[in-house]
Amino acid sequence: MLLDRDGAFRADSWRHLADDEADDDGESVTISLRRWQAERERWQDRSTPLGLRLPNDVPPAAIGAAVDRFALIVLNFPRFVDGRAYSQARLLRGRLGFRGELRAAGNVLRDQLLFMARCGFDSFAVDAARARAEDWPRAFREFDLFYQPANDRRLPILSQRLRAWQGAAE
Amino acid sequence: MYRYDEFDRKFLAERVAQYRDQVRRRLAGQLSEDEFRSLRLMNGLYLQLHAYMLRISIPYGTLSSAQLRGLAEVARRWDKGYGHFTTRQNIQFNWIKLEETPDILAHLAAVQLHGIQTSGNSFRNITTDPFAGVAGDEIEDPRPYCEIVRQWAALHPEFSFLPRKFKIAINAADADRAAVKIHDLGLYLRRSDRGEIGFAVTVGGGLGRTPILAQTVRDFVPRRELLAYISACLRVYNQYGRRDNLFKSRIKILVQALGIEKMRQEVEDEYAAMGDEREALALPDEAVAAMQAQFAPPAYADAAGDDAELAQAAASEPDFARWIERNTRPHKQAGHASVVISLKPVGRPTGDCSASQMRTVADLADELSFGEVRVTHDQNLVLPHVRKSALYDLWLRLGAGDLATPNIGLASDIIACPGLDYCGLATARSIPVAQALAVHLAGREAAIGPLQIKISGCINACGHHHVGHIGILGLEKNGAESYQITVGGSDGEQAALGGIIGPAVAAHEITATVDRLIDAYLRLRRDGEQFPDTYRRVGLAPFKEALYVAR
Numbered sequence: 001m002l003l004d005r006d007g008a009f010r011a012d013s014w015r016h017l018a019d020d021e022a023d024d025d026g027e028s029v030t031i032s033l034r035r036w037q038a039e040r041e042r043w044q045d046r047s048t049p050l051g052l053r054l055p056n057d058v059p060p061a062a063i064g065a066a067v068d069r070f071a072l073i074v075l076n077f078p079r080f081v082d083g084r085a086y087s088q089a090r091l092l093r094g095r096l097g098f099r100g101e102l103r104a105a106g107n108v109l110r111d112q113l114l115f116m117a118r119c120g121f122d123s124f125a126v127d128a129a130r131a132r133a134e135d136w137p138r139a140f141r142e143f144d145l146f147y148q149p150a151n152d153r154r155l156p157i158l159s160q161r162l163r164a165w166q167g168a169a170e
Numbered sequence: 171m172y173r174y175d176e177f178d179r180k181f182l183a184e185r186v187a188q189y190r191d192q193v194r195r196r197l198a199g200q201l202s203e204d205e206f207r208s209l210r211l212m213n214g215l216y217l218q219l220h221a222y223m224l225r226i227s228i229p230y231g232t233l234s235s236a237q238l239r240g241l242a243e244v245a246r247r248w249d250k251g252y253g254h255f256t257t258r259q260n261i262q263f264n265w266i267k268l269e270e271t272p273d274i275l276a277h278l279a280a281v282q283l284h285g286i287q288t289s290g291n292s293f294r295n296i297t298t299d300p301f302a303g304v305a306g307d308e309i310e311d312p313r314p315y316c317e318i319v320r321q322w323a324a325l326h327p328e329f330s331f332l333p334r335k336f337k338i339a340i341n342a343a344d345a346d347r348a349a350v351k352i353h354d355l356g357l358y359l360r361r362s363d364r365g366e367i368g369f370a371v372t373v374g375g376g377l378g379r380t381p382i383l384a385q386t387v388r389d390f391v392p393r394r395e396l397l398a399y400i401s402a403c404l405r406v407y408n409q410y411g412r413r414d415n416l417f418k419s420r421i422k423i424l425v426q427a428l429g430i431e432k433m434r435q436e437v438e439d440e441y442a443a444m445g446d447e448r449e450a451l452a453l454p455d456e457a458v459a460a461m462q463a464q465f466a467p468p469a470y471a472d473a474a475g476d477d478a479e480l481a482q483a484a485a486s487e488p489d490f491a492r493w494i495e496r497n498t499r500p501h502k503q504a505g506h507a508s509v510v511i512s513l514k515p516v517g518r519p520t521g522d523c524s525a526s527q528m529r530t531v532a533d534l535a536d537e538l539s540f541g542e543v544r545v546t547h548d549q550n551l552v553l554p555h556v557r558k559s560a561l562y563d564l565w566l567r568l569g570a571g572d573l574a575t576p577n578i579g580l581a582s583d584i585i586a587c588p589g590l591d592y593c594g595l596a597t598a599r600s601i602p603v604a605q606a607l608a609v610h611l612a613g614r615e616a617a618i619g620p621l622q623i624k625i626s627g628c629i630n631a632c633g634h635h636h637v638g639h640i641g642i643l644g645l646e647k648n649g650a651e652s653y654q655i656t657v658g659g660s661d662g663e664q665a666a667l668g669g670i671i672g673p674a675v676a677a678h679e680i681t682a683t684v685d686r687l688i689d690a691y692l693r694l695r696r697d698g699e700q701f702p703d704t705y706r707r708v709g710l711a712p713f714k715e716a717l718y719v720a721r
């Protein structure tokens with residue numbers, strides 16, 4: 001089950017292909033980075049949506065301009081304390097200009113959701129029963145003030161202060 | 171001092187509410203201990219040997235009197251009546267109940283204190299010179315930059331799950347009083363030839379199992395780019411720091427593996443690629459100016475005539491004179507001094523402070539030091555701005571609270587971590603070792619002069635033993651405590667790691683061993699030399715010899 005950054009639950013409409021699995025025409029699939037690199041020609045021109053699963057030890061720069069080819073990129077948190085995918089997300093968004101869906105998978109837990117959303121994630125692969133029971137959607141609303149600029153277009157506190165000072169000066 | 175505005179207050183209230191809910195979910199069984207562990211650590215809550223320990227952040231060691239009273243109240247109401255100041259300029263309470271922590275943090279939020287990131291694999295409390303803003307050798311007050319970095323680092327969305335903890339220190343004076351070189355990231359404030367303020371940036375310092383001193387990654391980063399440049403360093407570390415081995419996960423190991431050249435290249439490449447992000451993180455002059463205004467000097471009295479009065483009082487009372495000599499430091503402002511309050515009464519646990527002592531210090535700060543208190547990384551307190559004519563009265567009143575031990579910088583002013591008396595990671599005790607040494611050396615410490623003894627209860631080195639003039643590391647061998655001793659370490663401008671003098675010794679041999687090392691130093695030292703100076707000149711051999719010959 002997926003949880004979106006706006007707090008809604010939805011079913012996952014993507015099939016996540018193992019490296020030896022074949023895809024059906026017309027279905028949305030994700031493939032591993034290894035498969036993308038090995039069979040690039042084959043996947044390049046596929047007409048239905050294609051997604052990529054990027055391991056957390058590969059710098060996003062490795063995908064380069066091909067980033068536009070993907071409608072979905074899935075980043076992995078093997079354990080929630082392994083925070084590499086936060087940087088990957090920010091680089092995909094900020095540096096490579098990725099505009100498709102960015103999804104967090106793996107050990108995704110409630111108390112990291114807001115950090116992830118701030119780094120540019122849109123959707124989260126979660127255990128729906130638990131997420132509902134513990135009201136995970138509320139995690140996105142636990143804060144509405146932030147000290148850092150990030151990838152969620154929220155105005156950081158410093159910018160809000162500068163604005164207030166300028167207003168006062170005028 | 172920095173005072174919260176409505177943004178800071180609201181942010182902290184949200185944080186307390188979030189934590190209260192996390193504790194509720196843990197107690198309701200929704201969160202496993204493994205999941206909760208990293209959440210409580212990010213609020214400073216550890217599980218120790220006997221109880222929970224709560225560590226409260228004292229940002230760059232600066233406290234208001236109201237904040238100190240808030241801490242006293244925590245000690246009285248929720249602990250056993252005292253707290254322990256740490257080498258990170260923080261305070262920790264050792265006898266805390268999990269269920270009560272949300273209330274404690276709510277209580278502290280009212281005085282603008284928190285436990286955010288006092289543990290966990292993220293930014294720890296940013297530390298600086300305890301004499302910031304008052305020291306004569308300072309280029310500019312570092313505290314506004316500390317506060318800017320503190321805010322930027324608070325609940326950072328990208329860097330809250332780093333490979334390991336991350337410590338930043340800022341120093342702005344000629345003398346390094348912030349031990350910058352033992353930090354993951356260090357900032358030396360500099361003024362360029364063109365009069366521009368910026369920072370030299372160092373990376374990769376740290377103690378622990380693999381002690382390494384930091385190296386320079388960039389000589390000058392203009393202050394406008396400070397946060398962007400730090401971000402570049404952190405992004406390199408977050409992506410490439412090791413996560414497979416707890417003991418190899420600090421940034422120092424990454425720097426060691428890559429070499430400083432390659433590390434610099436990585437950071438500079440990242441920095442060059444940051445583009446828009448750099449703009450978003452830029453510090454406009456007006457933001458810096460507004461922050462500096464928060465740290466404007468207080469309205470000092472015209473006290474130029476105080477020196478004569480003080481000289482007279484000192485001449486007639488030798489004990490007072492001794493305290494003045496040992497426990498006060500020069501102040502920028504004529505007729506004023508900074509006073510170091512010793513939390514090392516000889517024979518008592520180092521860095522401990524009772525609730526009533528905290529209240530005494532808070533009252534004295536209100537009366538005599540513009541309501542300001544500092545915490546030093548060697549576990550003492552400072553009243554930063556005291557008129558010299560008030561020093562005698564202050565000395566008497568501190569004395570009544572057992573706070574006037576005249577031992578700052580001397581042999582009994584020992585740094586010691588909590589060790590096996592509290593800490594779950596300890597391999598040996600450190601508090602009793604410090605107590606015994608202080609009692610033993612107090613009689614001759616004046617003759618010895620400045621001497622830093624630092625003691626850690628395990629290889630994690632919270633007591634900074636590697637950079638002690640004499641360092642003592644508690645180990646465990648076949649079920650018995652034993653202690654490895656190093657000499658010649660230093661955490662100042664000429665930071666150096668101490669050399670190991672030989673096999674570890676048993677607890678009962680420590681005082682005799684330290685005695686012989688001090689005797690050797692006194693014999694070898696030349697005029698004006700401190701222990702590390704002598705060590706640098708003569709090396710390890712004469713110290714080893716002093717031990718073996720004596721045996």
Ligand code: SF4
Nearest residue numbers: 587593596627628632
């Ligand atoms: S050095 Fe070891 S024993 Fe001492 S406080 Fe740190 S972890 Fe605990």
